[in-house]
Amino acid sequence: MFLKEIPNRILAIRNLYISFQTDAGELKAIRGIDFDLFKNETIALVGESGSGKSVTMKAIMGILDKNAKVTEGFINFKDVETNKSYEITQMSNLEIRKHLSGKKIAMIFQDPMTSLDPTMRIGNQVLETILHNTTTNKKDAKKKVLSLLEDVGLNNPELVYRQYPNQLSGGMRQRVVIAIALACDPQILICDEPTTALDVTVQAKILELIKQLQKEKELSVIYITHDLGVVAKVADYVAVMYAGRIIEKGSVEEIFYDPRHPYTWGLLSSMPDLNTKSGQLQPIPGTPANLMKEIKGDPFAPRNPYALNIDFQEFPPQFNVGGKHRVSSWLFDERAPKVEMPAALRERIDLMKKEANIYE
Numbered sequence: 001m002f003l004k005e006i007p008n009r010i011l012a013i014r015n016l017y018i019s020f021q022t023d024a025g026e027l028k029a030i031r032g033i034d035f036d037l038f039k040n041e042t043i044a045l046v047g048e049s050g051s052g053k054s055v056t057m058k059a060i061m062g063i064l065d066k067n068a069k070v071t072e073g074f075i076n077f078k079d080v081e082t083n084k085s086y087e088i089t090q091m092s093n094l095e096i097r098k099h100l101s102g103k104k105i106a107m108i109f110q111d112p113m114t115s116l117d118p119t120m121r122i123g124n125q126v127l128e129t130i131l132h133n134t135t136t137n138k139k140d141a142k143k144k145v146l147s148l149l150e151d152v153g154l155n156n157p158e159l160v161y162r163q164y165p166n167q168l169s170g171g172m173r174q175r176v177v178i179a180i181a182l183a184c185d186p187q188i189l190i191c192d193e194p195t196t197a198l199d200v201t202v203q204a205k206i207l208e209l210i211k212q213l214q215k216e217k218e219l220s221v222i223y224i225t226h227d228l229g230v231v232a233k234v235a236d237y238v239a240v241m242y243a244g245r246i247i248e249k250g251s252v253e254e255i256f257y258d259p260r261h262p263y264t265w266g267l268l269s270s271m272p273d274l275n276t277k278s279g280q281l282q283p284i285p286g287t288p289a290n291l292m293k294e295i296k297g298d299p300f301a302p303r304n305p306y307a308l309n310i311d312f313q314e315f316p317p318q319f320n321v322g323g324k325h326r327v328s329s330w331l332f333d334e335r336a337p338k339v340e341m342p343a344a345l346r347e348r349i350d351l352m353k354k355e356a357n358i359y360e
Helices: 053-061 093-099 122-133 138-151 157-162 170-182 200-217 228-234 252-257 262-269 343-359
Strands: 009-022 025-038 042-046 068-078 085-087 105-108 188-192 220-225 237-242 245-251
Touching (some): 009 053, 025 053, 025 068, 025 220, 025 245, 053 188, 105 170, 122 138, 122 157, 138 170, 170 200, 188 200, 200 228, 237 262, 245 252, 262 343
Parallel strands (some): 042 220, 042 237, 105 188, 188 220
Antiparallel strands (some): 009 025, 009 068
């Protein structure tokens, strides 16, 4: 597949479609998504559960379920060290795991206890990753393990090396998982809800740790999350997903301070907040689209209070609304009526801007 060269681009996804064959029929989980990831950049994929965030990342890692199939489009990884390109969608899962997973692209999962073997000592789990994926000898590998445990903020790495997962706190286990992900010096780090199982104080420390390690090791990072509070702290660029599509994308400032899609308005309005006058959460009405069924038009239309007749007939194109900001909504067609952001959300965003200015 021909792909125009763009400096520092490390990952490109174009027109990606992924389906699952189930007993009930075909489930079309990803329905044509595009995005780029550049060196040292942080992208956040956000959206409700079932929107396709994790499926996309599993395709990159070569860990899709056996009943999943990429039916269209491609994923291209560019190794910044060797300048070699890999078209991931043309590789088998075995080839991806052999050449890319762990070595070039690593992933942190949301629950560290499902990632760690409870019967193995911590040191051996990190050591095994290095020995399996590199030609490093055991003595040098052990030195690197101790260095990694120290890098991720674990005090007394020699002690942690000998311990089992159940002897560590949740935050410590997540730091171990990060150490395993970084063991082979990947170029891309995928974080799938990396702080979900942790309390708020530990969450902040883990996010700060990932930011620090990204800077030190020149990593490109992809966050998968439904927590917009996390996104605001870590991301450079945000892609909002709904029903297997990216329906709005832009810089973190564009998405948080100038959201345009009614679904993004709903996500921001449903965030817990103590400062706005109403003091109430505003849930998005209705239920997510059924991906087992053929969807005509915009899948968000049945939940969209601003839906136009054409929303039920045809999926909207991507409209350029300035800067890096792109929105898939017929509201930005020149023939559409002008719709204003809800007043309560505008009040919330104005407060967010003031708080951001205070801490700058």
